[in-house]
Amino acid sequence: MLFNMRDSQPRTIGFQYPDRSVITMRLEGIGWEKAESEAYRWHGMKRGQEGAAIFQYTLSGRGELRIGEEVHSLPKNRAFLRTIPGDHEYYLPAGEPHWEFFFVTVHGDDALRHWRVLERKLGPIFELPPKSVPLEVLSSLYADIAGSSISDPYEISATLYRFVLELHRFADAGSQVRRDDIPEPLVQAVAVIRNRFHEDLSLDELAEASGLTKYHFCRSFQKYFGIKPMQYVRKIRIERAVWLLRHTDMKISVIGEACGFAHSNYFIKTFRSIIGSTPGDYRLKSGLPGFDRMEVELRPDAD
Template identity: 35%
Template sequence: MLIDENRFGTYGIRFHDTSKKDTANIWSIGLEKQSSTTYDWDGRNRKEEDVYVFQYTLSGKGVIEAEGRLFVLKPGDGFFVHIPGDHRYYLPEYAEGPWIFIYITLFGTEAAACWHAIYEQAGMVVSIPKEKTVIQKLFHLYEQVQREEMTDMYTASARAYEFLMECRRYIYDMDAPRAELPPAILRALDYMASHYYETMGLEDCAQAAGLSKYHFNRKFREYTGLTPSQYITKQRIERAVELLHSTSFSVKEIAAKVGYADANYFHKVFRKYVGASPVELRKGEIIPPMDRLFIH
């Protein structure tokens, strides 16, 4: 893989009012090319505390040792580790050529939750195609930092949280029974999952699928059992439930994050699908309580 040398760099991000107890935030981010075996990180000897590294191989090969096992990291492989921790990742002596990778170091309660979710469901190393939204978001985040657009902790926290949610989405979707769906419907589902929080119409979804609006609407309902509008609402409400459970964002903020400019309308739709208001859900005033919701 060829990458412009000017794009390589490593950046630390610090704000005066940042707390390690934040929901999520960025500690550092980088795009690196390592050619020396002096590149060697042992999680047992690092000084950082309660941070989580996601590192994704773009070209070349590296190695991570953990739990008495050795994993060779090839292009498309990513790993998420807790620091401090019983692991070591490095460029081995037998490597042919440089190891090029992009990484992000995060902290906060949601970073911890994401690490545990990935570890429990997918293990230490996860294979992710580069074109997937989670990797594209990581590149976009890196570019924002490089352009010095991460000017306050609130922006950084929001971007960190978005990235973590894409990580969790990818892991949760890994086992979804989607192989039998036509490629056009899969393209539409990927588009809707990545843009659910934006203003989106039937024409946008049909274009992503590569079909006419009429043909797409009919095929989508045939294969999913939902109209495109119902599916988008499903995505938004399911994500709203996650945010209500795992963050301290206000209901109005959550409404905006999942694509509702009108908080009152969000409240109405939420109650229709969940059977309770967002506030009632957050306070645990519904029986049985829930921290995730699946709408089918």
């Protein structure tokens, strides 16, 4: 449970800082609320706030989040991150009896920077287990503030930084899951990628190998691996190319073709975007350790 609901009541606590320039991640408000009227509606362009960052997590019931023309459902254990101003609004949808949620609103340049990165990593909405570390950090902060055992703005800021870093850890954990944790349909797709990375694989083929619809395959794959399926294909291809560059005298054009790149120019461009140098420059670098294997990490928003 996020916090002990039996021993407390929903409440929202606001903060005002006399010197807003000193602390780069400032808590504006933290609270636990229950909306029971369609009058509950917040629009990201009409709030009168500038430079705010919001995290909101559903405890029970259901809300909705509109971003542009897309509407996302927010059932139990779903969360979202948004910055203000922005073309979004969140609300209690028609026909829903209530939406109970936990939220935190922060200000500061660092807050906005981290929120934007996390939005790219986690997507418009994401599932967060009730016993996850980010929620435990916020739950403890809420309990301390509500119980008046913490008021120091620097200590609060330090806790907010921990919350943000734990969200980054949570977002990046998809690429660190154990094989036993990966659903069998994804294991089958990964086997196809690793065995046939040199072929002209398509997203449709990978989805078919998993036995899932393309939509559910893509969604599940990114949830468990932290990147999209075709990004994972490029990851495996580049890792193999790195090994061949370090351990063979094969021509670069031949290595590119052997790793699934039909055109040398595309191979060089992709290699440079991921590794930071061309294949030729990488091969010529002196002092590189003779790795038996290199793990290539890609950002979720990489092309």
